[in-house]
Amino acid sequence: MNAPAPTLARESNAAPVVLRAENIGVTFHGNGKPVEAIRKVDFELHQGETLAIVGPSGCGKSTLFNAIAGLLRPTSGHVDVGGVRVGDAAGHVGYMLQKDLLLPWRTVLGNVMLGLEIRKVPKPRARPIALELIKAYGLAGFEHAKPAALSGGMRQRVAIMRTLAFDPEVILLDEPFSALDFQTRLLMQADVSRIIAERGKSAILVTHDIGEAIAMANRVLVLSARPATVRALHVVNLSREGRDPAALRTDPLFQEYFAKIWADLEKPAGVA
Amino acid sequence: MVAIDAEQTTLTGGTRTGLPPAIRIALLQVALLAALLAAWELAIRFGLLAVYIYGQPSGVAAKAVTLIGNGELLRDAALTAWEAVAGFLIGTILGSAAGLALWLVPTGAAVLRPYLVALNGLPKIALAPLIIVWFGIGISSKIAIAAIITFIVAVITALQGAKQVDADLIKLLRSLGASRVKTWRTVIVPGAMPWIVAAFRLNVGFALIGAVVGEYIASKEGLGYMIYYAGVLYDLNAVWVGIATLMAVALLMYGAIDLIERRLLS
Numbered sequence: 001m002n003a004p005a006p007t008l009a010r011e012s013n014a015a016p017v018v019l020r021a022e023n024i025g026v027t028f029h030g031n032g033k034p035v036e037a038i039r040k041v042d043f044e045l046h047q048g049e050t051l052a053i054v055g056p057s058g059c060g061k062s063t064l065f066n067a068i069a070g071l072l073r074p075t076s077g078h079v080d081v082g083g084v085r086v087g088d089a090a091g092h093v094g095y096m097l098q099k100d101l102l103l104p105w106r107t108v109l110g111n112v113m114l115g116l117e118i119r120k121v122p123k124p125r126a127r128p129i130a131l132e133l134i135k136a137y138g139l140a141g142f143e144h145a146k147p148a149a150l151s152g153g154m155r156q157r158v159a160i161m162r163t164l165a166f167d168p169e170v171i172l173l174d175e176p177f178s179a180l181d182f183q184t185r186l187l188m189q190a191d192v193s194r195i196i197a198e199r200g201k202s203a204i205l206v207t208h209d210i211g212e213a214i215a216m217a218n219r220v221l222v223l224s225a226r227p228a229t230v231r232a233l234h235v236v237n238l239s240r241e242g243r244d245p246a247a248l249r250t251d252p253l254f255q256e257y258f259a260k261i262w263a264d265l266e267k268p269a270g271v272a
Numbered sequence: 273m274v275a276i277d278a279e280q281t282t283l284t285g286g287t288r289t290g291l292p293p294a295i296r297i298a299l300l301q302v303a304l305l306a307a308l309l310a311a312w313e314l315a316i317r318f319g320l321l322a323v324y325i326y327g328q329p330s331g332v333a334a335k336a337v338t339l340i341g342n343g344e345l346l347r348d349a350a351l352t353a354w355e356a357v358a359g360f361l362i363g364t365i366l367g368s369a370a371g372l373a374l375w376l377v378p379t380g381a382a383v384l385r386p387y388l389v390a391l392n393g394l395p396k397i398a399l400a401p402l403i404i405v406w407f408g409i410g411i412s413s414k415i416a417i418a419a420i421i422t423f424i425v426a427v428i429t430a431l432q433g434a435k436q437v438d439a440d441l442i443k444l445l446r447s448l449g450a451s452r453v454k455t456w457r458t459v460i461v462p463g464a465m466p467w468i469v470a471a472f473r474l475n476v477g478f479a480l481i482g483a484v485v486g487e488y489i490a491s492k493e494g495l496g497y498m499i500y501y502a503g504v505l506y507d508l509n510a511v512w513v514g515i516a517t518l519m520a521v522a523l524l525m526y527g528a529i530d531l532i533e534r535r536l537l538s
Contacts, residue, residue, distance in 0.1 A: 071443055093447065101444050105462045118448045118458070166448070 018202045019045035019068070019093075019170050023077035026063050037063045038074070039227040045170065050196060050203040052213035055223030056266050064228065065174045065206045069095050082169050094168035098175045100159040102147040108134060108158050109143045115166035126165075133161040137195060153184040160192055164199055171196060171203040177212070186245035189215050193240065210265070214238070214257045215248060222264045232264040327508030335509040336516075344498075345517060352483050352495040353521045355411060359418020360479035360525075367423035368468045371430025375460055376452060381431060392428050396421040396478070397485050409490040418482030422475040426468070433467025434460050469533050476525045484518065495521070 026038040037060040045051050055061050066072035068079050070086040070093070078085055081092040094115065102111045109130055116126035134143055137157055147155055156176065163171055176192070177185040193216045196203050207213055213220045214236055222232040236257055240248060248254055291299075309329045315321045316328045323331070339345035374381040400417050407413035437460055445455040487496025495514050502510035 069447055071447060095444070095447055097440060097444075099438070099440055101438070101441050103441075103459065103462070105465075114458075115448050118445065118450045118454060 015047040015049065017044045018047050018082060019204070020080045021068065021077070022080075024064065024067055024074050024079065025076035026060070026067060026072070027075045036227040038067070039229050040077075041223070041228060041230055043221055043230065043233075045202050045204060047202055048197075048200055049218040050193065050205060050216055052205045052207060052217035052220045053223060054207060054210060054213050054220060054261065054265065055228060056225050057208055059223050059225050060228040061206045061208070061223065062174060064223075065095075065172060065204075068204060069093055069172055092168060093170045093172050094163035094166065095172035095174065096156075096159050096163050096176045098177075098179050100147070100152075100155040102155055102158055102162075104147055107144045107146060108139060108150070111147065111158055112161045112165050114162055119166055121166075130161070130165055133164055137161060137191075151184075152180050153188055156180065156188055157191070160195060164195070164201070169202065171201050173203060173205045173207075175207055175209075176205075178207075178209070185212075186215075190240070190243075190245050190248075192216070210258055210261050211249065213261070214254055215240070215245065220257075220261055222261060225266045231266070232261075234261055234264075324506055324508065327512050331509040332512040332516075335507075336513045339510070339513055345513065348493060348495045348498045348514075349517050349521055351411070351493055352414075352480075352487065352518070353525075355414040355483035355486070355494065356418055356476075356479040356521070356525070359415045359482055360422050360475055362415070363419035363422030363424075363479070364426045364472060364475050366419075367426025368430045368471065370423075371427040371432075372434055372456070372461055372464060372468075374427070374431050375434035376456055388424075388428055388431070391424050396424060397481060400482070400485050400489055404486065404490050409492070414483045414486035414491065414494070417486040418479040421478045421482045425475055425478060426471050429467050429471035429474075430464055433464030436467070437463035465536060469536055472529050472532065473526070476522070476529055480518070480522055480525070 021041060021043050024038055024041040025036070028035045028037060041064065043051065053061060053064065063072065067074045068086065070079070080086065084092060086092065103114070106114070109127075112130040112133060113123075113126050116129065117123075121129075131143065134140060137160075139154065139157060139161075142150065142154070147158065150158065159176075173192070177188050180188060189212055205213065205216055210220075217236055220234045220236060221230060222234070223229065224231045234257065238248065238251065238253055238257075312321070312326070313329045316323050316326065336345070374384065397417075399420060403417045403420060404413045407416045441459050441463070442455055445459060450458065483494070484496035484499075487494040488500045491497045495518050499511050499514035499518070502508075502514065
C-alpha cells in the first residue's frame with residue numbers, strides 16, 4: 001500500500017506509457033459536406049493511472065472512445081497500446097459502457113468468462129479466474145444467477161469483472177455509470193477506481209460528469225467543442241484511499257478542481 | 273356482478289361458494305359451451321334453424337361416434353397432423369437456419385431483402401395450386417405447402433431476430449477479438465432465439481392451414497378433404513366433427529410448442 005500509483009501524478013508520469021494517442025483526427029463523410037469531429041488530439045496514458053476525458057456534450061467524446069477502442073479507424077493519426085497499433089488487432093483494451101451488455105441467457109459466471117472464452121482460454125483455466133473475481137468483488141453466491149436477478153449496480157460490477165477477467169492492458173470506460181441512480185453511481189465510482197487500482201490497471205474514463213472525472217482520475221483532459229481538440233490537461237492530486245464519496249466531494253481541493261475544469265469547459269450556445 | 277365477485281375472490285382468497293377461482297372459471301367455461309350447444313339443439317328442434325344448413329349437436333355427436341367407430345376420423349386426423357408436423361419441421365428448421373445464416377452474409381441479406389418483403393406480403397396460401405402442380409395430389413404436396421409457407425415465415429423472423437441484437441453487444445464481441453462466426457454463435461443465435469420461438473407459434477397455425485387447404489384443393493384423404501367433401505354433400509354434422517377434430521389437433525400442437533418454448537427459453 002505504500003505510495004499507491006494513483007496518489008501522485010508526478011509519479012504516474014514517471015511510469016511507462018501504456019497507451020499513446022498521436023495526432024488523432026476523425027472526419028465523417030456523411031451526405032454532403034464532411035464533418036470534422038476530432039482534430040489533432042494527442043495524449044499519453046501511463047501505467048497505473050486513470051485519465052478522464054471530459055468535454056461539452058456532442059464534442060466527439062464517444063467518437064474518440066471508439067477510435068481508442070479500435071472500433072473506428074481515425075482519419076489521421078493512430079493509437080498504440082503497449083507498442084502495438086490499435087485497429088490492426090482487436091483486443092488490447094477492455095471496455096465498459098453505460099449499458100452493461102450482459103448476455104441475459106448466461107449466468108454471472110458465464111458472462112464473466114465471455115472474454116476468456118473468445119480468447120480461446122480453456123475452460124478449466126478460465127473458470128477459476130472468473131470465480132476469483134466474483135468472490136473478490138462481492139458477488140459470491142450469485143455465480144449461477146442470471147443478470148435479470150441482479151440490481152443495476154451488481155450488473156455493472158459483473159461488467160467490470162468481465163473486462164478484468166481477460167486482463168487487458170487498458171480499460172476504457174464510456175459513461176459507465178450514467179444509467180445508475182445517484183447513490184449507486186457514487187458508490188460504483190469509488191468501487192471501480194479501487195478495483196482498477198488494486199489490479200494495477202490503467203484506465204481511460206470518458207464522461208460528461210466533472211465530479212466523476214475528479215473522483216476517479218489522476219489527470220483530466222478537457223476537450224473543446226466540435227471539432228474536439230485538447231483544451232486543457234489538469235492533474236488531480238487527491239487522496240481517495242478509504243474515503244467516502246461524500247467526504248471526497250466536500251474536500252475543498254475537490255471543489256477547487258471542479259471550478260477549474262468547469263471554467264475550461266466551453267458552454268453550449270443558447271444556455272445562459 | 274361476476275367481475276366484482278372474481279375481484280373479491282382474488283383479494284380474499286376464497287368465495288362465498290367456497291370454490292377456488294380457477295375451478296369457478298373452468299366451470300363457467302364449460303357452462304358457456306353447454307349453453308350454446310343447448311340453445312343450438314333447441315333452435316333446431318323447434319324449427320327456428322334449418323338442420324341441413326347448420327347441423328345439430330346431437331347429430332354431430334352421433335356422427336362422431338360413427339366416424340371414430342369405423343376408424344376414418346383417426347386416420348384422417350393422423351394424416352393431416354402428419355402433413356402439418358412434417359411441413360412445420362422442414363420449413364421451420366430450414367427457414368430459421370437460413371434466416372440466421374443470412375446474418376453472416378450481409379450482401380446476401382441485402383440482395384434478398386425486397387424478395388423476402390414481397391413474399392412476406394403475399395397471402396402464402398396463394399402458392400398452393402402451384403405446389404400441387406409440382407408435387408402432385410398425394411401427401412407430399414401437402415407437406416410441401418406447409419413447409420414452404422413456414423419456411424418463408426421462419427426466414428423472415430429469424431433474420432429480423434438476428435438484426436435486432438444490440439449493436440453495442442456486437443461491438444463488444446469485436447473488441448474482444450471475436451470473429452464474425454464466433455459473434456454469430458455467441459450472441460446472434462441465442463439473441464434471436466425468442467424471435468425464432470415466436471415464429472414456431474405462428475408456424476403451427478400456418479402448417480395446419482397449409483395442410484388443410486392443400487387437402488381442400490386436391491386430395492382423397494385427410495381432415496381437409498373430409499370437411500370439404502362433407503360440405504359439398506351438405507353433411508353439416510360431419511363438417512362439425514372435422515372442425516372439432518382439427519381444433520383438437522391444433523391444441524395438441526400448440527401444447528407441444530409450449531413445452532419446446534419453455535425448454536429453449538429457460
